[in-house]
Amino acid sequence: MSKIGVFICHCGENISATVDCQKVAEEVGKVEGVEFATDYKYMCSDPGQNLIKQAIKEHHLTGVVVGSCSPRMHEPTFRKTCASAGLNPFMCEVANLREQCSWVHEKGESTTEKAISLVKMLVEKVKKDQPLQSIEVPITKKALVIGGGIAGIQAALDIANCGHQVILVEKEPSIGGHMSQLSETFPTLDCSQCILTPRMVEVAQHPNITLYTYAELEKVEGSIGNFDVTIRLKAKSVDFSKCTGCGTCQQKCPQKKIPSEFNAGLGTRTAIYVPFPQAVPNKPVIDKEHCNYYQKGKCKLCSKVCPVGAIEYDKPDEFIKENVGAIVVTTGFNVLNTDFFPEYGYGKYKDVINGLQFERLASASGPTLGEIRRPSDGAIPKKIVFIACCGSRDPAKGIPYCSKICCMYTAKHAMLYQHKVHDGESYIFYMDVRATGKNYEEFVRRAIEEDGVKYVRGRVARVYEKNGKLIVKGADTLLGGQPVEIEADMVVLATAGVSNPGAEQLAQKMHISYDPYYFFSEAHPKLRPVETNTAGIFLAGACQSPKDIPDTVSMASGAAAKVAALFSQKNLVREPVIAVVNRCAPPVFSTCVGCFMCETACPYHAIEREDIKDRKGNVIKTVAKVNPGLCQGCGTCVAFCRSKSIDIQGFSNEEMYSEVVSLLNS
């Protein structure tokens, strides 16, 4: 006979504002098998948890139902509470009275009634629950970091410095990411490359870090503690073990007019190239799409001039397999191009550029060696207009969110421009200035007060060319929407930060969730910001949402700490939500008939075949057996099983049927 305790949480007023918690406890208390039912203001607090513990001991409870927030939030908390009072933690269930009841319904009879039936449903489930034991699996103490921008670099270094092996995978020929493209960084105006490149070198030289550049994640299998990953090493066409990085091939390459990705299209590069002089590794790869040999079948000039014979044209992509215990995803973001904006010329005006291109113009390593010159004719612009929130915070463009970094970098751009062009005039069109960071507001004030940047609050309706000038037509909303027209020499659009192309496919490979804009989703927006819903996969940097360098670095260190904490355990304790095939007394042994439909259904190859033998060793029958280390508990096999011989612990047929029956009876 079950003795069940029911605990209804008010969650301050979050639940009790629309649900009559006392009535819920009273009504559920009448259910057969419920020994004890009560309500309390904060069940997850210390006194609340003590209430549960005490009741378990006093009433010798065999099961507990807590009616509170979502089980995704506090199920682990309450299960731990039960365990500390000596009750098997898997005899505790959480009814979702907050996210799926009190927050989504108005106050009223029907809301309380729904709450009652939700709790009753779980009371029936607990009656069928079986005590389960957690599963321990060994952990592979090696991490995979995907993406070699500042987030990946920081995460890899932090994990490596904890003494664990790290594999860093970068899809471009060099690590460094967007940060390597920046000129100076706000709010200190120190040079981005000067603070980044030493870290890049540290990664390359770290004994615990294996670096794979020009490589991409191909496949992920397994789960936390034991992921099997396949990495595609794209053919570089250059043997790095021979190449000395002398650069002769780049000088001789006849394809010289390819737009350089590193310079955001403002400079050119060759077909065999190192993305930038400070690249790590500083060895070239061949861009097959632009190489004469790959496209037309002849040239091979690089091979002729290479003093060490490092060029290898016919080598295919390689695939390597690695076993890792945790994955940190740091794939970063992208910025929209100017051609996304029909009102600003669809990208056809050469002097309308985006923020990243301005970074390259202002950078000492850029195409103009740090002089602000307009792309069309190389003249120094005397009047420059910056337009903030290009795309961002604009639901009409499909981007309702704030890109977070634009306010600050636009202020920085205007400041850098004023420092370099003393007689120049700079205007910034903005919606709001969001300078929320240490010394950020002061930085913006400095741009306005010391450097004389003119801030105009309002939107720009149109940019068009007239007599060699870019006419910027906007409005000043602080002056009652008075029209403003500026004849500019150059226009810089602070275009929205968006997710990387391919982010969706990557998320699907790893089975992590993403938001409507293809930024990866964290497990909890406040309390678990660096974890994903897939255990063992962590997030850092702008792949989660646009963010600046300090936030990215702290998030990367946070993810690294999570990985280190995981690796500090001897074994990994996993929830026993796995499938099992029943066993019974001879002569049946198991109701499994050996059709192995479950084997075809299982995505994890967790179904094995077991021979049941008689004393002489003759096989009586072959039945299915679940490998508990591989099973992830999806339960697809359960729905497939024709003889109902396989069941999933924690979501068994008995439990699910009694839930449904209870829900409809109440």
Added chain:
Amino acid sequence: MDNNNEFEPKIVAFVCNWCTYAGADLTGTSRIKYATNVKIVRFPCTGRIDFMLLLKAFAGGADGIIISGCHPNDCHYTSGNFHARRRWITFRHMLEILGVDVRRICFTWVSAAEGAKWADVVNDNVANIRKLGPYKEYTKVAQYFEKEAYNEQD
């Protein structure tokens, strides 16, 4: 069908833990209101849903059923939602042959980011089932099943 104005349908939702359950949590976090008629039963994956549960729910007096999981390719377990989809396609035809009103079953996908969509799914379904009225015909179908099963035994 006269008292349809007062009719409050009973609807059971079978949802997966990773997408729709999280999506429904997001509906709550975003404080989007919806009808109280739908009650959620949490499964690890839509691939886990034994479709006999649907018949069990109708037999228990449900007027409508929602099945919702991850969008194609987004399954936490790689392929569970594909199995569910294939099962649904087959099962739907079988139910039609048996005379079960398949308009009362809604098969959909709601991701963890689609809190607003979940509210729409619920409200649309409640309105739809309210229009269809209480599902009394199922008892007739069930009785027929039983009679047939009895006849087969002879």
